[in-house]
Amino acid sequence: MSTQQVLDNKEPTIGKWVCQLLVAEGVIGVLGNLLVCFVILRVRFLHNMTNYLLVNLAVADMLLCLERIFSGLIYYKDCKIIDYVPKTFGGKVAFCRFMPSNFLSWALAYASAYNLCVITFERYVAIVHPLQYARKLTATRMKILIALIWMISFLFSLPFLFTIEASNNPDQACSEFKYPHPLFPFLVGIFTFLTAYLLPITLMSWAYYKIQVTLKRQAKALNLQHARAAAYDLVIARQRLVSMLTIVLGALIILWTSDYIGLFLCLITDRKGLLTLCNSVSYKYFSAICSFAYYFNSVINPIIYEFKYKKFRQGLKIALCSCYHQHNDNRVDIEMVPL
Template identity: 35%
Template sequence: MAEQLPLLIFQTIMGCLGICGNCLVCVVIIKVHFMHTITNAFIFNQALIDFLGSLVLLLSSVIPIPDLLPPGAGGVILCRLWVSRFFLWGLFCASTYNLLALTLERYLAIVFPFKYQRFATLTNVILAVMCVWICGFVFNLYSVFINYSENLECKRKSLKHPEILVISMNVIVYFIPMTVMLVVYIHITLVLKKGAARLGPAPAVQPSGSGGGAINDQRESLMRARRNTFKTLLIVFIAFTVCWTPNVVIYSLFYLGVAVDFSSAIYLITVAMVAANGCLNPFIYAIKYKQFRKALKTLFGRQNQIPENSLATPTNPG
């Protein structure tokens, strides 16, 4: 349709930006040693998911779906896995749950630092990442079963109460994770404010031979690093919420009986916002995440030493 041509062009551009930007994030985290932290492991997974999501989005935008499916198993697979957008929505769902895992990791590190030391292990990180991927695709398996191939056409089964399925999925893959993240970010904000108040302003002059100044400097440095990481992830969360909420709300209203024009400019804009989300995070990291900016300089030869305030060890609670 002619009115969807600008959307397809926009999705193509966002797909290309998402592929390049998220690929850069992955390379930086792999190549730069001081980026090998627990937090950055989840950021790497987020970039990997968004990279694949941008790739699938690009392919779905530039490769038209054929009017007639190929005969045999090929047509069935194409219908159930590609036409149904199982991979695309599975990756979008995995992105949500990885953002939730990343938020909870920061919550443990900041609010319960001693417990974090026990739980922040490589095994637990691998298990969390595996759960993210499994949840992303398991929660979207319904699309594989409600789509079927018949007479070389991809059709969708008629459900008796489709609104129950759609609303349930929106609650599971969007509203519950968003609510949990919102509550967690509010709590982290309060904890960081209390920590800053307890730390207080550094004294102008330290007693001769006292180690208090060095200790205070370390605590203040750690607090700054925590605040910077927290603010970066908060911006990522806000961007995700802004990009996804309008589309989720429109779909929910439609299945609750509200008339929705899916060819209207408003709806197409909400789809474009969803497409844009996959390429935003690299720009957020480049602008806001100090450790990532230092890693970029290191990778491209502008800074050859590990920065003093980087969180170089995976067990660091900051």
Template identity: 35%
Template sequence: MAEENLALRVFQTFVGLVGICGNGLVCVVIAKVRFMHTLTNAFIFNQALIDLLGSLLVLLSSLLPIPDPIPPGASGVLLCKLWVSNFFIWGLFIASTFNLAAVTLERYLAIVFPFRYQLLATRKKAIAVILGVWISAFLFNSYGQFIYYYEAGQCKSKLVAHPQALGVAVFVVTYFIPVIIMLIAYVHIAVILKKGAGRIQPGPEAAGPSTGQAPEGQGESLMRARRNTFKTLIIVCVAFTVCWTPNEVIFFLFNLGVAVDFTSVVYIVSVAFVASNSCLNPFIYAIKYKQFRKALRTLFGRSGETLQPVTSVSKDCA
């Protein structure tokens, strides 16, 4: 068991460092490169910020041992309720889930209801949604404050009324509903994009006289950009689902009364999967997101685009 815990701590340290560097780079790129100032990228920036802080806490949790005994007084109570209970880490994990659902709905509205999107998609509303993601995540996660308590140098947890119902509710709100929202939305978006591609397909008469190929129009360019953003975000959501499903299934079964060994290799691996999710997205953006790759080249002086701090957020045409 000690070897498994050591391996998990080493893995969390690695994931934390990679997540801090990768998500920090994403935040800098979006903040500095002007053409990245879109509503969709505002949500991607928020996702990177959440994952950056999550990676930092994963790193700290792997490096900083919990004192035994926990010091008395207010410091001990705060340490128990905020750190030992993993309040901040799980709050960020929930915020990450809610933000993925939010960016999914933003893309859904932009592609399925483009005219309504033009009316609803404003900077103020985007900021309100992002703030709502943070507030709702930590408010929902605050139930743990009523479970953990400090006593005689130890942080203990007490039984609550209907613990199975509480556990199932946590599973449904923080995993099942967001995954269903993302699944339904992206399936519908895929159908709309396929139909849209068919509508803007150029005919033979649009072909150029010398090349025989159709010049790319604005509609076709927009559709390709939307498709690239769609593919990038769906990969992000698939990565989230793959990383979170094992741990969530174990948690769900536990709340249904199934005996779960929280010291087993299976559970430890599921925790490692959860931790790894916070560092995956920057690699996905670098490999798949063309706009992000272009912004990287801009940031490092390989194109003529200008850099500037975030002063405004435009509506995403992609």
């Protein structure tokens, strides 16, 4: 997440090549996540609860990357190709509140993290509490949960609407960043760090730990009982799926950590603040690198699916090549079976 927009009252100047790289990253992310949606919705054997949740995650990541493209082309001084200034004052208010304020960026970032939490929750119930899966995770309840996730994501991002206002200058869209109260950046920094980063990572890490413990116990029990190969294959398939989702979580932690630490340290100080580094040119480039890593998390998920998710690779071949015929080996598709 770009923190220099909050820390500096001027348009960010991070270098033309850096800005172009960020825009290119957004384009790749949009195309990759769009491909995930296309493959899962197109191929019938991928139509199940977990994959539908992956589509919802891909939509959040795709919108986040799309916002990155518009921010680069419209807002960043070094590579913007559209000098957009709304003609009406109401248009200026809407533009400034939603785009330069980073409201949309944060809302979509929340949605991405919390949708991954929903996927983790679905796998947790399916593996740790399989007998309760059908009763607890009905289609209606999951739709309500997804709707709540999106509502909460936009609700938690509301404070960023109050960081910038429309400009009275007819040639300028937005005024300088202003906080309604000196404690505002401190409270926003604490709240954002806890709710957008620490909370989802803690919940998902705990859930995956419980899932791994359960899967190891099931595999050990099946070995001791000399269970049928189909039952053991089910456990192995679940382990592979959880391994793929754990990699997704690990990528999120690695790619988000530096950006959130920088955000936490710099948002809690005022502009003259205790940390002079936050207002330096070096920090602007460091922030740009962190921002690239942050958005790369939304780009890398389709790549992880391609290398780690066998069913997605099969679906990709079917979706992209009409002449491809999957060889039927008479095995049951057990990779996503909840029980």
